[in-house]
Amino acid sequence: MKSKILFLLALTAALAFCCGLSSTAQNTYATHATLTVGNIHLSADDPRPLAQALDALQLEYHWPISYEDPQYVVATELAEIPNPDDPKKRMKVPGGHAFNVDFPGGKSPSAAPDEEKTLQLVVDAYNRSGNPGQFEITKVEDRIDVIGRSARDAQGKAAKQTNPLDLMITLPSQARTGRETVDAICQLLSTQGKYSVSSGIAPGFMNHLNLTIGGDNMPARTLLLHTLAATKQPVIWRLLFDPDSNSYVLMLHLVKPHS
Numbered sequence: 001m002k003s004k005i006l007f008l009l010a011l012t013a014a015l016a017f018c019c020g021l022s023s024t025a026q027n028t029y030a031t032h033a034t035l036t037v038g039n040i041h042l043s044a045d046d047p048r049p050l051a052q053a054l055d056a057l058q059l060e061y062h063w064p065i066s067y068e069d070p071q072y073v074v075a076t077e078l079a080e081i082p083n084p085d086d087p088k089k090r091m092k093v094p095g096g097h098a099f100n101v102d103f104p105g106g107k108s109p110s111a112a113p114d115e116e117k118t119l120q121l122v123v124d125a126y127n128r129s130g131n132p133g134q135f136e137i138t139k140v141e142d143r144i145d146v147i148g149r150s151a152r153d154a155q156g157k158a159a160k161q162t163n164p165l166d167l168m169i170t171l172p173s174q175a176r177t178g179r180e181t182v183d184a185i186c187q188l189l190s191t192q193g194k195y196s197v198s199s200g201i202a203p204g205f206m207n208h209l210n211l212t213i214g215g216d217n218m219p220a221r222t223l224l225l226h227t228l229a230a231t232k233q234p235v236i237w238r239l240l241f242d243p244d245s246n247s248y249v250l251m252l253h254l255v256k257p258h259s
Contacts, residue, residue: 173214
């Protein structure tokens with residue numbers, strides 16, 4: 001499935017002496033960041049403003065942050081935009097709006113802020129912003145995952161949800177490529193869970209990297225993390241909900257290393 005989401009990132013702040021720091025564009029990502037020794041202002045304006053904010057932080061600080069949508073199912077949390085594949089048609093997307101948050105910078109202009117504290121502050125601010133969905137951060141071994149845990153139901157109330165990657169699955173341990181392993185996890189989620197999960201874009205090297213990954217009755221999130229850890233590369237995931245098809249797409253991205 002093609003992703004219907006275009007990420008356009010903005011991380012902005014005032015910098016003493018008006019000195020700017022730019023980040024190089026990656027794929028469909030584009031960001032410009034200016035930092036101050038004091039507070040940093042993060043601004044996002046996208047159907048998924050929290051995902052956009054996390055992408056900006058990832059590009060600026062090289063943090064391996066994964067992200068998972070909740071299920072957006074009611075009209076009050078959705079919007080319609082032109083379909084990029086056919087502008088004559090409309091498509092449903094999460095109805096996010098502008099999101100702004102300030103957080104403390106590092107101890108020096110070149111130092112990154114504290115990752116976990118910053119992410120908790122950003123997620124807490126998002127949850128108070130009136131944007132769709134409620135999220136939490138979870139430490140998955142040595143990685144941080146931002147997970148959508150609730151969205152509004154037909155009665156307009158916040159309803160707790162189970163995320164597809166919470167599902168306990170059994171993946172036979174056998175030799176596969178990295179891409180085949182991810183495809184196998186998605187297939188198990190689709191056949192055993194409530195929502196179909198398709199495998200979207202992934203770094204090209206995963207098509208040729210041979211792995212032997214498996215587990216008995218394990219959270220799918222853990223198996224996915226083990227798969228990505230075995231690549232020895234900083235790969236993160238984006239699990240995005242498509243309101244039109246009522247299904248998910250799992251996309252993998254390589255985090256830009258420190259220069």
